[in-house]
Amino acid sequence: MAIQTQGxxxxxxxxxxxxxxxxxxxxxxxxxxxxxxxxxxxxxFPSFGAKVPEHDLIDAVPEAITLGGWLGGALQxxxxxxxxxxxxxxxxxxxxxxxxxxxxxxxxxxxxxGVWPMARHYFLFGPKPPSIAxxxxxxxxxxxxxxxxxxxxxxxGAVMYKPAQLSMxxxxxxxxxxARVVHFLAMCGLVAFVPGHLVMVAIHGWDxxxxxxxxxxxxxxxxxxxxxxxxxxxxxxx
Amino acid sequence: MSTPPLRPGxxxxxxxxxxxxxxxxxxxxxxxxxxxLETGVRISxxxxxxxxxxxxxxxxxxxxxxVPFERFPYNYFDVVDPEVDLDAWSLTVGGAxxxxxxxxxxxxxxxxxxxQNTRHICVEGxxxxxxxxxxxxxxxLDLVGADPNARFVTVTCADRYYESIDIAAARHPQSLLCxxxxxxxxxxxxxxxxxxxxxxxxxxKQAKYLMTLDVTHVLPERRSYWGDKGYSWYGGV
Numbered sequence: 001m002a003i004q005t006q007g008x009x010x011x012x013x014x015x016x017x018x019x020x021x022x023x024x025x026x027x028x029x030x031x032x033x034x035x036x037x038x039x040x041x042x043x044x045f046p047s048f049g050a051k052v053p054e055h056d057l058i059d060a061v062p063e064a065i066t067l068g069g070w071l072g073g074a075l076q077x078x079x080x081x082x083x084x085x086x087x088x089x090x091x092x093x094x095x096x097x098x099x100x101x102x103x104x105x106x107x108x109x110x111x112x113x114g115v116w117p118m119a120r121h122y123f124l125f126g127p128k129p130p131s132i133a134x135x136x137x138x139x140x141x142x143x144x145x146x147x148x149x150x151x152x153x154x155x156x157g158a159v160m161y162k163p164a165q166l167s168m169x170x171x172x173x174x175x176x177x178x179a180r181v182v183h184f185l186a187m188c189g190l191v192a193f194v195p196g197h198l199v200m201v202a203i204h205g206w207d208x209x210x211x212x213x214x215x216x217x218x219x220x221x222x223x224x225x226x227x228x229x230x231x232x233x234x235x236x237x238x
Numbered sequence: 239m240s241t242p243p244l245r246p247g248x249x250x251x252x253x254x255x256x257x258x259x260x261x262x263x264x265x266x267x268x269x270x271x272x273x274x275l276e277t278g279v280r281i282s283x284x285x286x287x288x289x290x291x292x293x294x295x296x297x298x299x300x301x302x303x304x305v306p307f308e309r310f311p312y313n314y315f316d317v318v319d320p321e322v323d324l325d326a327w328s329l330t331v332g333g334a335x336x337x338x339x340x341x342x343x344x345x346x347x348x349x350x351x352x353x354q355n356t357r358h359i360c361v362e363g364x365x366x367x368x369x370x371x372x373x374x375x376x377x378x379l380d381l382v383g384a385d386p387n388a389r390f391v392t393v394t395c396a397d398r399y400y401e402s403i404d405i406a407a408a409r410h411p412q413s414l415l416c417x418x419x420x421x422x423x424x425x426x427x428x429x430x431x432x433x434x435x436x437x438x439x440x441x442x443k444q445a446k447y448l449m450t451l452d453v454t455h456v457l458p459e460r461r462s463y464w465g466d467k468g469y470s471w472y473g474g475v
Contacts, residue, residue: 021256042363050309073275076278080275163357165291215252
């Protein structure tokens with residue numbers, strides 16, 4: 001196997017296999033479309049309570065953050081891109097599992113102690129923990145949580161789309177009504193992930209951002225592990 | 239799949255692998271947008287009819303879970319009461335049936351009565367559990383001698399509403415020609431004297447104030463009041 005570092009120091013690393021980059025962009029697009037069209041759909045009944053009497057949480061979602069123009073148009077966007085989102089997600093998880101690449105990014109209990117030092121560094125200007133792997137524990141937590149929320153959105157979306165035909169799938173939630181509430185909360189969670197993600201991308205600069213297109217980071221600070229280990233057998237994992 | 243390319247940096251091959259993502263930009267072209275979205279909805283409708291199971295019932299609920307009648311919304315697109323003459327009313331049946339003609343309400347009431355507590359789901363997002371009573375559409379189709387090879391049931395209403403449903407949804411055991419809510423005759427706002435009630439479809443498929451019913455092999459030009467405006471025609475849940 002190729003040794004990906006040059007001279008042991010910071011060097012080029014192939015960070016993102018093509019399926020990660022591919023699904024990143026298809027599903028980032030799908031998330032934008034589904035968020036905006038979803039807010040338009042929410043405008044049709046901006047409440048989680050009864051229809052009679054109706055207590056709206058807001059008058060209407062501002063037009064600037066909606067898509068579709070009206071409920072029917074928004075549903076067309078939502079029902080088109082749900083396939084891209086769900087199929088992309090299933091393909092991503094399958095490819096991660098089959099390639100073993102998930103080990104770089106999946107948050108596990110053993111990563112928990114590393115979350116706080118990293119958060120302290122980012123938010124409270126604490127000391128920077130050493131970079132030892134492609135993703136630090138805080139990143140693993142964020143990406144794993146985003147994937148989890150994507151799964152919750154797909155599940156609750158399916159329950160809302162087919163509460164009768166997929167009634168067994170919706171039973172743990174209590175059916176359509178609760179699925180709609182959880183769908184909305186999971187959307188809020190995923191939206192919360194995005195600013196943090198984008199700020200980090202901005203902070204870490206072009207070399208880092210480019211790798212989600214080309215796969216390569218030219219100046220990695222860490223020893224690459226990447227499923228296939230470097231020829232010298234140094235695992236590099238913590 | 240995880241074998242990294244040997245040559246570091248940007249290669250044409252690595253970028254080509256991502257190029258299908260650019261197809262999504264087609265959605266930004268105004269001239270193509272409607273057609274792409276129509277295709278998306280058509281795929282969704284096809285998947286929906288594939289997911290439909292003839293003998294799988296929509297969830298039913300205990301009496302205690304039914305909302306009080308006063309809290310069951312009156313939903314309408316034009317007028318809540320199109321002033322149907324209830325005494326003179328009959329349902330005009332036509333199309334691919336052996337016994338076309340006018341059917342009175344007592345003929346429909348003579349069919350086995352089904353009473354069910356089911357969830358009514360509106361495309362807008364609200365839902366309400368109500369109690370409904372009526373005759374199975376399937377029993378009525380047998381009464382009028384519907385062609386077993388027919389594929390659709392279309393209805394028109396006393397207001398300008400019209401709707402069509404596929405025969406599988408029509409013959410579902412929970413699909414009713416509904417003449418009762420909460421054990422009382424259907425009131426005017428809820429579609430007196432007869433409406434569709436199908437817990438396997440969204441509310442807009444469940445047309446009220448029925449005046450005609452036709453059994454057909456093809457969908458008419460005017461398929462569905464809201465479906466023609468952009469909602470999914472299938473509308474199954």
